Amino acid sequence: MTLSRRLTxxxxxxxxxxxxxxxxxxxxxxxxxxxVAVALLANTIATGAGLVALILMFGTISGAHFNxxxxxxxxxxxxVPAAEVLPYIVVQIIGAFAGVAAAHGMFGEPLFxxxxxxxxxxxxxxxxFVATFGLIGVIIGCSRSRPSITPFAVAAYITAAYWxxxxxxxxNxxxxxARAASNTFAGIRPVDAPGFIVAQLAGMAAATTLxxxxxxxxxxDATVGGTVAPGDFADSLEKP
Amino acid sequence: MTLSRRLTxxxxxxxxxxxxxxxxxxxxxxxxxxxVAVALLANTIATGAGLVALILMFGTISGAHFNxxxxxxxxxxxxVPAAEVLPYIVVQIIGAFAGVAAAHGMFGEPLFxxxxxxxxxxxxxxxxFVATFGLIGVIIGCSRSRPSITPFAVAAYITAAYWxxxxxxxxNxxxxxARAASNTFAGIRPVDAPGFIVAQLAGMAAATTLxxxxxxxxxxDATVGGTVAPGDFADSLEKP
Amino acid sequence: MTLSRRLTxxxxxxxxxxxxxxxxxxxxxxxxxxxVAVALLANTIATGAGLVALILMFGTISGAHFNxxxxxxxxxxxxVPAAEVLPYIVVQIIGAFAGVAAAHGMFGEPLFxxxxxxxxxxxxxxxxFVATFGLIGVIIGCSRSRPSITPFAVAAYITAAYWxxxxxxxxNxxxxxARAASNTFAGIRPVDAPGFIVAQLAGMAAATTLxxxxxxxxxxDATVGGTVAPGDFADSLEKP
Amino acid sequence: MTLSRRLTxxxxxxxxxxxxxxxxxxxxxxxxxxxVAVALLANTIATGAGLVALILMFGTISGAHFNxxxxxxxxxxxxVPAAEVLPYIVVQIIGAFAGVAAAHGMFGEPLFxxxxxxxxxxxxxxxxFVATFGLIGVIIGCSRSRPSITPFAVAAYITAAYWxxxxxxxxNxxxxxARAASNTFAGIRPVDAPGFIVAQLAGMAAATTLxxxxxxxxxxDATVGGTVAPGDFADSLEKP
Numbered sequence: 001m002t003l004s005r006r007l008t009x010x011x012x013x014x015x016x017x018x019x020x021x022x023x024x025x026x027x028x029x030x031x032x033x034x035x036v037a038v039a040l041l042a043n044t045i046a047t048g049a050g051l052v053a054l055i056l057m058f059g060t061i062s063g064a065h066f067n068x069x070x071x072x073x074x075x076x077x078x079x080v081p082a083a084e085v086l087p088y089i090v091v092q093i094i095g096a097f098a099g100v101a102a103a104h105g106m107f108g109e110p111l112f113x114x115x116x117x118x119x120x121x122x123x124x125x126x127x128x129f130v131a132t133f134g135l136i137g138v139i140i141g142c143s144r145s146r147p148s149i150t151p152f153a154v155a156a157y158i159t160a161a162y163w164x165x166x167x168x169x170x171x172n173x174x175x176x177x178a179r180a181a182s183n184t185f186a187g188i189r190p191v192d193a194p195g196f197i198v199a200q201l202a203g204m205a206a207a208t209t210l211x212x213x214x215x216x217x218x219x220x221d222a223t224v225g226g227t228v229a230p231g232d233f234a235d236s237l238e239k240p
Numbered sequence: 241m242t243l244s245r246r247l248t249x250x251x252x253x254x255x256x257x258x259x260x261x262x263x264x265x266x267x268x269x270x271x272x273x274x275x276v277a278v279a280l281l282a283n284t285i286a287t288g289a290g291l292v293a294l295i296l297m298f299g300t301i302s303g304a305h306f307n308x309x310x311x312x313x314x315x316x317x318x319x320v321p322a323a324e325v326l327p328y329i330v331v332q333i334i335g336a337f338a339g340v341a342a343a344h345g346m347f348g349e350p351l352f353x354x355x356x357x358x359x360x361x362x363x364x365x366x367x368x369f370v371a372t373f374g375l376i377g378v379i380i381g382c383s384r385s386r387p388s389i390t391p392f393a394v395a396a397y398i399t400a401a402y403w404x405x406x407x408x409x410x411x412n413x414x415x416x417x418a419r420a421a422s423n424t425f426a427g428i429r430p431v432d433a434p435g436f437i438v439a440q441l442a443g444m445a446a447a448t449t450l451x452x453x454x455x456x457x458x459x460x461d462a463t464v465g466g467t468v469a470p471g472d473f474a475d476s477l478e479k480p
Numbered sequence: 481m482t483l484s485r486r487l488t489x490x491x492x493x494x495x496x497x498x499x500x501x502x503x504x505x506x507x508x509x510x511x512x513x514x515x516v517a518v519a520l521l522a523n524t525i526a527t528g529a530g531l532v533a534l535i536l537m538f539g540t541i542s543g544a545h546f547n548x549x550x551x552x553x554x555x556x557x558x559x560v561p562a563a564e565v566l567p568y569i570v571v572q573i574i575g576a577f578a579g580v581a582a583a584h585g586m587f588g589e590p591l592f593x594x595x596x597x598x599x600x601x602x603x604x605x606x607x608x609f610v611a612t613f614g615l616i617g618v619i620i621g622c623s624r625s626r627p628s629i630t631p632f633a634v635a636a637y638i639t640a641a642y643w644x645x646x647x648x649x650x651x652n653x654x655x656x657x658a659r660a661a662s663n664t665f666a667g668i669r670p671v672d673a674p675g676f677i678v679a680q681l682a683g684m685a686a687a688t689t690l691x692x693x694x695x696x697x698x699x700x701d702a703t704v705g706g707t708v709a710p711g712d713f714a715d716s717l718e719k720p
Numbered sequence: 721m722t723l724s725r726r727l728t729x730x731x732x733x734x735x736x737x738x739x740x741x742x743x744x745x746x747x748x749x750x751x752x753x754x755x756v757a758v759a760l761l762a763n764t765i766a767t768g769a770g771l772v773a774l775i776l777m778f779g780t781i782s783g784a785h786f787n788x789x790x791x792x793x794x795x796x797x798x799x800v801p802a803a804e805v806l807p808y809i810v811v812q813i814i815g816a817f818a819g820v821a822a823a824h825g826m827f828g829e830p831l832f833x834x835x836x837x838x839x840x841x842x843x844x845x846x847x848x849f850v851a852t853f854g855l856i857g858v859i860i861g862c863s864r865s866r867p868s869i870t871p872f873a874v875a876a877y878i879t880a881a882y883w884x885x886x887x888x889x890x891x892n893x894x895x896x897x898a899r900a901a902s903n904t905f906a907g908i909r910p911v912d913a914p915g916f917i918v919a920q921l922a923g924m925a926a927a928t929t930l931x932x933x934x935x936x937x938x939x940x941d942a943t944v945g946g947t948v949a950p951g952d953f954a955d956s957l958e959k960p
Contacts (some may be wrong), residue, residue, distance in 0.1 A: 005454055016374060022403030031277035034773040037751035037758045038277045041765070042403055047279070051399035053374075056393040057381030061454065102370060105408050108363040132824060134736060134773075141777030146384075146868075149869065153776040155396075156875075160263065160770035163762055164743030167827045210732075214725055214781065221313075245694055252690075256614060263644030271517035278517045282643055285521070289528065290640035293614075296633040297621030301694065342610060346646045348603040388626075395636075481741035485934055492930075495859075496854060503884030511757035518757045522883055525761070529768065533854075536873040537861030541934065582850060586886050588843040636874075 001061050003084065010088055011095035017066050018099025019106070019179050020050035025185030026107045039185065040162065048159035055151035064151070067172040068092055069204040073136050076208050077217070089174070104182065114188025115180050119167060125199040127165035132203030135159065135171045140211035155233035173197045188221035208234050241301050243324065250328055251335035253294050253457030257306050257416050258339025259346070260290035266347045280402065280426065288399035294301045295391035307412040308332055309444040313376050316448050317457070328406070329414070336418035344422065347370035352446060355420050355427025367405035372443030374401065380451035413437045446456040481541050483564070489542035490568055491575035493534050497546050498579025498658050499586070500530035505665030520642065520663065521598025535631035544631070547652040548572055549684040553616050556638045556688050557697070569654070569715035576658035584662065595660050599647060607678040608647035614641065614684030615651045622693035653677045721781050723804065729782035730808055731815035733774050737786050737896050738819025739826070745905030746827045751902065759905065763860035768879035775835035775871035784871070787892040788812055789924040791804030793856050796928050797937070809894070824902065835900050835907025839887060845919040847885035854881065855891045860931035893917045 024046035025039075032039035055064040057108070059200040065071045068089040074080040080088070100112040138157045142150040161169035170176045170188070176197055188196065264286035265279075272279035296303040303320075305311045306380035308329040316321040320328070341351040376396045386410040410416045410428070416437055420430040428436065486513045498686035499525045504526035505519075534581040535544040541562075548569040554560040560568070622630040641649035649658045652667070656677055660670040668676065744766035745759075752759035773946070775784040785791045785868040788809040794800040800808070821831040858877045881889035890896045890908070896917055901908040908916065 008454060010376075016856065019370065020400050020404045023406075025404065027280075027403045028277060030742075031280060032274060033274070033277065034797070034933070035277070035753060035755070036753070037753065037762055038275070038281070039747060040747075040751060041282075041758070041762050042277055042281050044405035044762075045284070046400045049396040050404065053378050053393045053397035053400065056386065056389055056396075057378045060385040101310065103404065106363055106367045106370060106404070108361075108406070121828075123826055127826045130739065130826060137732075138773050138777045145780040146776065149776055153773045154777075156769040157480075157773035160740050160744065160766045160773065163747045163766035164740045164823065164826070165745065166743075166828070214728060248694060252617075259610065260640050260644045263646075266521075267646065268517060271520060273515060273517065275515070275517070276643055278515070278521070282517055282521050282524075285524070286640045286643035288637040291645065293618050293633045293640065296626065296629055296636075297618045300625040301621075302655035327524065344645070346610060348601075348608040348646070385499045478602065488934060492857075499850065500880050501886045503886075506758060507760075507886065511760060513755060513757065515757070518755070518761070521766075522761050526880045526883035530884070533858050533873045533877035533880065536866065536876075537858045538868055540865040541861075543922045545877070581949055583884065584841055586842070586847045586850060586884070588841075589937065695795040713847070 003087070006084075007087055007091045009058040010065060011091040011098070013058040013062070013064055014066040014092045014095035014174060015099035015102060015143060017050065017162050018096045018175065019103040019238050020054075021047055021175065022100050022184060022186045023103035023106055023181065024050075026103065026109070029185040030107075040051045040168070043185065044159055044162040046087070046122040048155045049164065051155035051158055052151055055154060056185045059151060062088075064172070066092060066095075067202050068171060068174050069132055069136065070139060072201070073204050073208045077140075092174040093177060096174040099179060100178045104128065107215055109182075110220050112181040115183045115184070115189050117187040117189060118192065119188045120192045120195060124167040125195055126172060127167035128199035129203040129206075131161045131167065131169035131171040132200040133207040134206035136204050137211050140208070141215060144217070158196040167196070170196055171200060171203075173200055176200070243327070243461070246302040246324075247327055247331045249298040250305060251331040251338070253298040253304055254301070254306040254332045254335035254414060255339035255342065257290065257294055258336045258415065259285055259343040260294075260421065261415065262340050262422050262424060262426045263343035263346055264290075266343065266349070268431070269425040270347075271275040273320060277475055282424065284399055284402040287402065288395045291395035292391055292400055295394060295469060302328075306332060306335075306414070308414050309376065309412060309440050310379060312441070313379070313444050313448045317380070317452060332414040334466075339421050341417045349422075349424065349432045352421040353423045355423045355429050357423070357427040357429060358432065359428045360435060364407040365435055367407040368410060368436050368439035368478060369443040371401045371405045371407065371409035372412040372440040373447040376444050376447035377451050380448070381455060384455040384457070410436055411443075412438060413440055416440070486542040486564075487567055487571045489538040489543060489572040492573035493538040493542070493544055493572070494546040494572045494654060495579035497530065497534055498576045498655065499583040500534075501527055501655065502580050502659065502662050502664060503583035503586055504664045506551060508590070509665040510587075512531060512615075523665065524639055524642040527642065528635045529587065531635035531638055532595055532631055535634060539631060541565060542568075545698070546572060546575075546654070547633065548654050549612055549680050550619060552681070553619070553684050553688045557620070557692060572654040573657060576599060576654040579660050580658045589662075589664065592661040593663045595663045595669050596671065597663070597667040599668045600672045600675060604647040606679070607647040608650060608676050608679035609683040609686075611641045611645045611647065611649035611651040612680040613687040616684050616687035617691050620688070621695060624695040624697070644650075647676070650676055651680060653680055656680070723807070726782040726804075727807055727811045729778040730857060731811040733778040733782070734768050734786040734815035734894060735819035735822065737770065737774055738816045738895065739823040740774075741767055741895065742820050742899065742902050742904060743826055744770075745821035746798045746823065746829070749905040750827075750844035751946045760888070763905065764879055764882040766873045767882065768803050769848045770879045770927075771839055771875035771878055772871055775874060776895050779871060780793070782808075786812060786815075786894070788894050789852055789856065790859060790890060792894040793859070793924050797860075797932060799872045804930070812894040813897060816894040817901060820898045829902075829904065832901040833903045835903045835909050837903070837909060838912065839908045840915060842888040843894070845915055847887040848890060848919035849923040849926075851887065851889035851891040852882045854926040856924050857931050860928070861935060864935040864937070866908055874905040887916070891920060893920055 025043050028039035028042040058064045072087045073084045142153045149192050176193050179188050180193045264281045268279035299305045311328045315325045338454040378393050380395045416433050419428050420433045505523045508519035508522040523591045551568045618633050622633045648692045656673050660673045661667050728903050745763050748759035748762040772869045778784045795805045858873050862873045896913050900913045
């Protein structure tokens with residue numbers, strides 16, 4: 001795949017992901033009549049299902065990272081060339097903000113407005129560390145043992161992580177930045193974003209270190225001439 | 241597959257799809273005691289699960305479009321002969337109305353009665369554009385890279401789209417027309433249907449253009465003598 | 481597989497299925513505080529998930545019918561020898577009642593007590609016709625085109641059918657009889673059972689006729705020497 | 721895989737499993753405003769989805785038992801060497817307590833505090849017997865017929881079992897011990913733990929006996945030189 005196609009896929013995929021997260025949060029909060037558990041359940045199911053579709057539809061093009069932490073971890077493992085890390089991250093962030101604006105447009109909200117949702121403190125930072133640690137672990141573990149199933153494993157993991165962390169598991173620096181521009185159910189105060197991102201990167205580093213020991217890298221020739229693109233952790237079910 | 245079998249599959253599949261959407265909406269509204277979030281959650285889960293079953297059971301016959309926007313996009317990509325577009329769309333619409341009547345019969349409602357549910361305005365039209373854009377993107381992306389998984393990707397996408405769009409994602413002109421004949425949870429005023437359909441077709445055109453660039457068409461001989469029927473975006477898991 | 485193993489699988493599978501349906505209904509009603517939509521949603525998710533597990537764990541032994549209507553349809557298609565129809569149905573019914581008793585034991589209820597839940601009238605009979613028609617259609621369609629995926633398609637279909645029919649989709653004569661012995665959420669008055677069963681058998685007959693035309697039978701040698709047992713509509717993903 | 725990697729996988733996997741179960745229980749109870757059905761539904765969906773991810777990410781390393789009852793059943797079937805049973809169980813228990821502490825840290829609770837949640841009596845013991853019987857049955861049935869699908873079958877089974885048993889289906893001695901150290905939604909009084917564990921082991925023994933008869937063991941050479949590790953009941957989809 002050409003780099004232009006891959007960057008388009010990352011931008012578009014991250015945009016739709018944010019549209020799903022923020023849009024379903026708005027819908028859920030409006031309809032739930034104040035029952036936050038029901039609202040978060042709807043937000044969770046929409047996000048998990050959306051991730052299945054998005055990773056399946058974009059995975060074979062760009063690897064379907066949609067997440068700077070994933071791109072950094074893949075580059076660390078030499079699955080993504082160092083020269084492509086910055087372009088990947090830039091388009092992910094641009095896509096994320098575009099997706100927030102798209103969602104706001106669908107619900108008649110301003111394109112961007114800073115969140116007032118407080119998300120801070122050690123419990124939430126620890127939550128983001130754990131959430132990102134687990135996400136990177138799922139990706140490394142599955143992509144090194146059964147890559148065709150990774151899209152389902154990632155979506156299932158995030159579905160669980162919305163509930164087992166007190167932060168509802170952002171686990172993604174681009175998502176964190178863009179959600180700071182949405183004063184809705186899914187928002188986070190801009191001032192709280194850096195703490196989340198630091199915790200996410202620490203969780204990414206810990207998971208990459210541990211899981212690369214746990215799953216030794218496949219032999220180099222496993223991808224030579226193969227059909228798996230670099231960084232593709234969402235390979236198709238029907239390919240060997 | 242003969243054309244008669246394929247048209248039967250499209251009519252029957254679209255009928256059951258509408259029975260699922262409208263019937264589960266009626267059940268959800270009756271039981272939910274006014275909690276619209278719970279009602280929409282039940283409607284969503286029923287629709288997503290129903291789509292999995294329907295695309296799997298009819299996909300290898302007709303491609304399991306159940307949707308004029310999908311048929312038009314497939315014809316644009318020359319996966320469906322031009323001469324079959326009109327028959328496909330006609331039986332989809334007939335099936336859709338039959339499904340609404342079947343659902344009404346299951347809940348003791350009149351066979352048809354015009355909806356009074358207002359669904360209009362730029363936010364909802366933009367929602368339908370986005371919803372259909374994403375649906376066509378999922379279908380093109382998956383059918384060109386891992387077709388056996390498309391049924392799950394489409395169902396997951398619609399599950400998410402019920403929540404991340406303010407229109408609850410009709411994304412289907414035949415469904416839109418038929419839901420205008422149901423004054424229930426899933427209905428739409430007849431006068432609002434044209435706006436939805438225009439937005440859906442625009443989203444279809446944008447997605448077909450973009451995703452055909454993103455995913456270059458497979459080589460022509462990929463389907464020569466193969467087991468994949470034209471327009472089949474729901475190929476089976478066990479076929480290579 | 482020997483007949484004794486197959487009958488054990490049918491009895492045990494049907495027993496666990498009834499334990500899931502009745503047990504989750506009791507739990508859901510007790511916890512839901514009168515919100516029937518939430519109770520039915522929990523009942524639905526438990527049943528759908530339970531069916532996935534049960535068909536996967538017993539499918540390669542007995543075909544995982546758990547349902548006299550399925551056994552009759554399979555015998556009609558000559559996938560089950562005529563001599564085995566009665567034994568299959570007898571153990572399904574015995575298993576169904578054992579499962580109801582097991583569930584009652586788990587919740588401290590009497591082993592059996594007749595239901596007072598009224599389920600009758602044309603709308604509900606039409607619902608049972610439609611529900612069983614669709615179930616048999618899913619089974620024939622998937623087992624003739626992509627058998628490894630049938631367990632998921634059947635479970636997804638039932639998940640939808642709990643909501644899009646006014647009867648909550650029994651679609652199974654053995655289940656209907658056994659639920660008459662449970663005066664709980666999932667029950668049905670004994671006097672209402674015959675109407676349901678007649679509608680189910682009519683739906684089965686209509687679907688078997690239509691779908692056998694829609695999907696011509698595979699050539700006879702497709703199963704000669706193969707790994708697919710007669711009546712196995714739940715073949716494994718990893719087998720070709 | 722080396723034993724150190726396998727024990728790390730068991731410890732880490734069990735830890736994340738407990739973090740999911742306990743953490744999502746805390747979140748669900750806090751948000752649900754007293755509606756226990758909604759809380760248990762969220763707890764269920766998080767646990768089921770988490771299990772999918774965990775078994776997929778660790779299955780090819782250690783078999784993804786996370787459960788002394790599973791390890792004992794696998795050793796009984798000679799899939800795990802006798803000398804490894806104790807190390808497996810020890811790290812499972814250590815991991816389970818670590819996961820509870822991790823969850824408590826994410827929600828600002830004490831690291832450990834004894835549960836006051838009464839779970840006792842014949843109905844709940846019978847529930848734990850049935851729950852573990854079914855779990856072991858799912859694992860043996862799927863791992864002997866279609867191992868690549870086992871992760872989904874196990875997760876689906878537990879999703880159902882949260883609802884169809886009055887105990888919410890612990891079905892795991894390590895999980896039972898660790899949940900005794902959490903005075904939250906998912907807790908169990910320490911004094912009630914032994915009764916649960918006895919019932920679980922009885923259910924394990926009954927299921928191992930019955931299902932080993934139902935599914936004759938595969939021929940010895942089926943794993944000689946193959947890609948399936950001993951005890952691996954979560955083999956990948958893409959492997960033959």
